[in-house]
Amino acid sequence: MNIFGWFSNAEKRSETINSSDPYLAEFFGHRSGTGSFVDTDRASGLATAQACISIVSQALASVPLNLYRRTENGGREKATDRPLFSTLHDMANETLTAFEAREWLVASLMMTGNAYAKIDWNGRGQAYNITPLDPGNVTVEKLESGRLRYRVSNPMGGVQILIQEEMLHLRYRLGKDGVMGLSPIHLARETFNLALCQQDTAGKQATKSFRPEGALVFPNSIGATGKEAALENLGKKIESQSSTSGVLVLDGGADWKNFSFSSRDAEFLESRKLTNLDVCRVFGVPPTVAGITDNATYSNTDQESRALVVRCLAPMAKRIEQAMNAALLPPNIIKQLFIEHDLAGLLRGDMKSRYEGYKIGREWGWLSPNEIRGWENLKDIEGGDEYLSPLNMTSLGERTSESDEQ
Numbered sequence: 001m002n003i004f005g006w007f008s009n010a011e012k013r014s015e016t017i018n019s020s021d022p023y024l025a026e027f028f029g030h031r032s033g034t035g036s037f038v039d040t041d042r043a044s045g046l047a048t049a050q051a052c053i054s055i056v057s058q059a060l061a062s063v064p065l066n067l068y069r070r071t072e073n074g075g076r077e078k079a080t081d082r083p084l085f086s087t088l089h090d091m092a093n094e095t096l097t098a099f100e101a102r103e104w105l106v107a108s109l110m111m112t113g114n115a116y117a118k119i120d121w122n123g124r125g126q127a128y129n130i131t132p133l134d135p136g137n138v139t140v141e142k143l144e145s146g147r148l149r150y151r152v153s154n155p156m157g158g159v160q161i162l163i164q165e166e167m168l169h170l171r172y173r174l175g176k177d178g179v180m181g182l183s184p185i186h187l188a189r190e191t192f193n194l195a196l197c198q199q200d201t202a203g204k205q206a207t208k209s210f211r212p213e214g215a216l217v218f219p220n221s222i223g224a225t226g227k228e229a230a231l232e233n234l235g236k237k238i239e240s241q242s243s244t245s246g247v248l249v250l251d252g253g254a255d256w257k258n259f260s261f262s263s264r265d266a267e268f269l270e271s272r273k274l275t276n277l278d279v280c281r282v283f284g285v286p287p288t289v290a291g292i293t294d295n296a297t298y299s300n301t302d303q304e305s306r307a308l309v310v311r312c313l314a315p316m317a318k319r320i321e322q323a324m325n326a327a328l329l330p331p332n333i334i335k336q337l338f339i340e341h342d343l344a345g346l347l348r349g350d351m352k353s354r355y356e357g358y359k360i361g362r363e364w365g366w367l368s369p370n371e372i373r374g375w376e377n378l379k380d381i382e383g384g385d386e387y388l389s390p391l392n393m394t395s396l397g398e399r400t401s402e403s404d405e406q
Contacts, residue, residue, distance in 0.1 A: 043185045043192040044111045046199065048276040051290040052283035057106035059313055060320070061099045064342040065089065070335075079337055083128035084328060088339065093120075093129040104132040105170060106316070110283065113183035114138075115170040116150070118162060119327065127328045130168060140169075142179050168327040170320060188282040195275045198268070217255045230254075284312040309346045317341040344375075365389050 044053060065088045069079040079085055087093075092101030101117070108115040112135045120129035139151040148169070150162040171181030185192055222230070273294065280287050286304035288296045324339045354376075361367030370384035 038185065038189040038193050038196070040111055040183065040185050042196060043189075046192070046195050046279065048195075048279040048290055048292070049185075049192070049283070052280060052285040053107050053110050055285055055289060055308070056110060056283065056312060056316060057103045059308075059346070060106050060317060060341065061103040063317075063345060065098070065102065066340060066342060068338055068340060070338070082337070083122065083126050084339075087128060087130060088324075092117075093131050096132070101130060101132050105168075106320070108132070108135055109170050109172050109181070109316075109320075110184060112136075113172040113181035113186070114140075116152075117168040118152070119166055119168055121166075125330055130328075140179055142177075148179065165327075168324065170323050172319075184282050188278075191275065191278045191282060195272075195279060198272050198275060201268070202272070306347060309343055313346065314343060317343060363388060363390070 043049060067079045067082055067085040067088060068076040071077055088098055088102075090098055092098050096104075105115040105117060114135050116133040116135060116138045117130040118133060119127050120131070122128050133152060137153040137155070139153075141149045141151065143149055148164045148167075150164075150167045150169075152160045152162060154160065172184060173182045173187075174180075175182050273292075276290075276292060277287055280290050280292065286307050287293075288301045288304045289308050293301075321339050321341060325334060328339065329337055358367065358372045362369070362372065365388050368385050368387050370380045373380060373384065
């Protein structure tokens, strides 16, 4: 990589390092306060967590991610002549589409706090391929020079060493070491541990077909043989598939004492609902967007859809853009090119709202017909690049001079 000339401070691949690996916590059994280990894969498999991760990753992967060139008048134009444009827009590499690669990176970022992709450079110092990597196979090392080095374990055996310029590293939130990102699941492990415990409890109850747990209490001793006979008869009755399996006839003064609380007594279902809301808060996804519609109305559903873009997708998009600008653009051209998501389409609203906005922009002179038609995926028309100028608008100086003459 030194042939490109802009890789400064090239390091030796055997230099002394300090290693930082987020998976060490899992290896040594990092536990939450309630005593249960929070596995990232299990926690991300929760229905609400899976919905949040899917919504954010698919939404960001579906919007255009373009490479732009700054123009002399302060505007922008798409740099379609660069290989990186096609990499971000069409195919990330020979086997992954841009959508699949970007979805992979965002989902990995939300689950583990880190996302990695190997960068391929051509002889002209231009990035033309990115290959996402499993975070569990990547170890980050901080060199004495302050630069980073990456050890990528091959599932088939062997280790590949990549220097900083060969790796795209996305971080959810920077940790105290200044190197690794922090997983939102690990940061809120108490919330996810509670959700997993509740899910396990519900699963155990479902496995037992929600059969009650309790004791048969007799006023007098019935002996070991009597106890075994009573349990056998009770088990046959409960496990029977007949329509009267839920009806018990107890004689000899026997009484049934229930051991477990019902779901209503323990407010189990309400507790699960609150936990699902907490999971949404962790990822910053509005509840109605994640499918929690208990308090949904037409008005707040529309507002929460916009809140998803402004409060969740926009910060995540900016995090990814800045990391990509630093990793995929050489320092000598970073002032000419930049990478940016186009989130405007997610905020356009329904057809009526869009057309009302187009009308205002057209009549007040800052939108042309061709600009509007482009947003609606329509072809340009002849003369469609002209702008209107309202007749009743003049500059402040001209208005003052006219009033003085009168």
